[in-house]
Amino acid sequence: MAEGAKGLAGVAVADTALSYIDGEAGRLFYRGYDIHPLAEKGSFAEALYLLWYGELPTRLKLTVFEGLLARERRLPDELLGVLRQLPSEATPMSALRTTVSVLGELDPDAGDNSREANLRKAGRLVAMLPAAVAAHHRLRRGEAPLAPDPDLGPAADFLRMLTGETAGDTAAEALDTSLLLYLDHGFNASTFACRVVASTLADMHAALTAGVAALSGPLHGGANEHAMRMLEQIGSIDAVDGYLERELAAGRKIMGFGHRVYRTEDPRSTHLREMARRLGERSGDESWYELSRAVEAAMRERKGLYCNVDFYCATVYRHLGIPLDLFTPLFALGRTGGWAAHVMEQHEDNRLIRPRANYTGIVDRPYVLIERRDERGPTTDSEPDPEI
Numbered sequence: 001m002a003e004g005a006k007g008l009a010g011v012a013v014a015d016t017a018l019s020y021i022d023g024e025a026g027r028l029f030y031r032g033y034d035i036h037p038l039a040e041k042g043s044f045a046e047a048l049y050l051l052w053y054g055e056l057p058t059r060l061k062l063t064v065f066e067g068l069l070a071r072e073r074r075l076p077d078e079l080l081g082v083l084r085q086l087p088s089e090a091t092p093m094s095a096l097r098t099t100v101s102v103l104g105e106l107d108p109d110a111g112d113n114s115r116e117a118n119l120r121k122a123g124r125l126v127a128m129l130p131a132a133v134a135a136h137h138r139l140r141r142g143e144a145p146l147a148p149d150p151d152l153g154p155a156a157d158f159l160r161m162l163t164g165e166t167a168g169d170t171a172a173e174a175l176d177t178s179l180l181l182y183l184d185h186g187f188n189a190s191t192f193a194c195r196v197v198a199s200t201l202a203d204m205h206a207a208l209t210a211g212v213a214a215l216s217g218p219l220h221g222g223a224n225e226h227a228m229r230m231l232e233q234i235g236s237i238d239a240v241d242g243y244l245e246r247e248l249a250a251g252r253k254i255m256g257f258g259h260r261v262y263r264t265e266d267p268r269s270t271h272l273r274e275m276a277r278r279l280g281e282r283s284g285d286e287s288w289y290e291l292s293r294a295v296e297a298a299m300r301e302r303k304g305l306y307c308n309v310d311f312y313c314a315t316v317y318r319h320l321g322i323p324l325d326l327f328t329p330l331f332a333l334g335r336t337g338g339w340a341a342h343v344m345e346q347h348e349d350n351r352l353i354r355p356r357a358n359y360t361g362i363v364d365r366p367y368v369l370i371e372r373r374d375e376r377g378p379t380t381d382s383e384p385d386p387e388i
């Protein structure tokens with residue numbers, strides 16, 4: 001294996017014109033547009049339009065696009081039936097993975113990889129998945145799922161379907177911006193998983209099922225949930241140093257810190273930090289923000305590491321009242337738009353993604369007939385014990 005290629009670090013696997021990360025300068029671009037003005041002035045739907053169609057929408061085009069998505073939010077009864085049957089201990093991420101798979105069974109464009117069909121499927125997925133996350137959450141609490149309200153924006157409607165209450169503008173805007181910031185990010189692990197599946201000419205739903213699965217791990221999307229669990233465990237600013245001392249000495253990773261590509265501040269965390277500060281200020285409880293600042297400063301001092309997108313997102317979602325195990329599904333709801341864009345890009349100029357492995361085993365061993373094998377010969381730890 002080429003030096004430094006472990007985990008495919010530094011290897012460019014395919015072309016993309018969707019998002020560009022300048023890891024040295026700490027900049028992120030969607031279709032060439034800097035993330036900062038998009039996050040400050042734009043919306044999730046606007047960034048999604050940009051990613052899927054290549055240009056910023058006019059007001060009319062955006063209104064039509066938002067209307068199309070809003071009308072697709074209603075969940076098929078078959079899916080609600082499956083969600084009702086999931087075991088009570090099913091995690092929201094596994095419910096989401098199952099949801100994408102079930103929607104693939106029901107989609108009228110299933111198996112059609114044309115751009116038009118992919119856009120229709122992508123629209124349904126972006127519209128329905130928030131409703132499905134909310135429905136699964138209510139069902140596991142013994143509550144009836146709520147029907148979508150197409151007159152509300154996507155973030156406001158998600159919060160209403162989740163809690164049954166009308167969300168304030170600040171909460172809906174904060175959630176919408178977080179989804180925009182999660183939308184796309186080069187060849188991260190889940191996007192790469194989607195592209196590998198799409199490159200076999202498997203369809204949109206197959207690829208996105210793999211994307212949700214890849215996102216569920218703690219080194220990727222799971223980090224926002226684990227970052228909040230860590231803040232809860234630390235509990236107070238006084239305890240930060242002791243906690244980091246213990247965890248780092250034990251060789252454990254601090255969730256929400258470090259990045260494969262950024263060598264400076266992750267530009268998404270600039271917005272999420274400010275959102276966390278403002279939400280804390282509004283709520284009159286700035287303790288999560290202040291604790292986060294203390295952890296951030298201590299990590300810079302001890303390890304020279306910057307926080308990533310997931311660290312301050314944890315505090316933002318906490319202030320929005322999102323249950324902890326829905327943090328990663330929310331990341332998935334934002335990234336769905338990016339995954340879908342990558343599937344389209346892959347299908348439109350496809351070549352099977354099939355890297356080589358660096359074989360480290362023995363080559364050309366002589367085959368020994370079974371009756372000639374020594375029972376006392378070499379065994380490995382994981383082989384079943386013949387005495388049992």
Ligand SMILES: CC(C)(COP(=O)(O)OP(=O)(O)OC[C@H]1O[C@@H](n2cnc3c(N)ncnc32)[C@H](O)[C@@H]1OP(=O)(O)O)[C@@H](O)C(=O)NCCC(=O)NCCS
Pocket residue numbers: 007218219220221223252253254255256257258259260261303305308309310
């Ligand atoms: C994101 C991540 C997987 C990137 O991994 P990577 O590019 O393979 O980087 P490495 O794990 O090789 O880390 C490089 C060095 O930084 C250290 N490091 C990286 N992230 C760290 C963290 N979160 N806590 C403590 N040390 C960390 C590693 O221990 C390693 O140190 P060493 O060279 O002394 O061994 C990694 O930083 C991580 O596990 N972070 C925590 C999980 C997380 O927040 N994920 C969300 C990503 S958006």
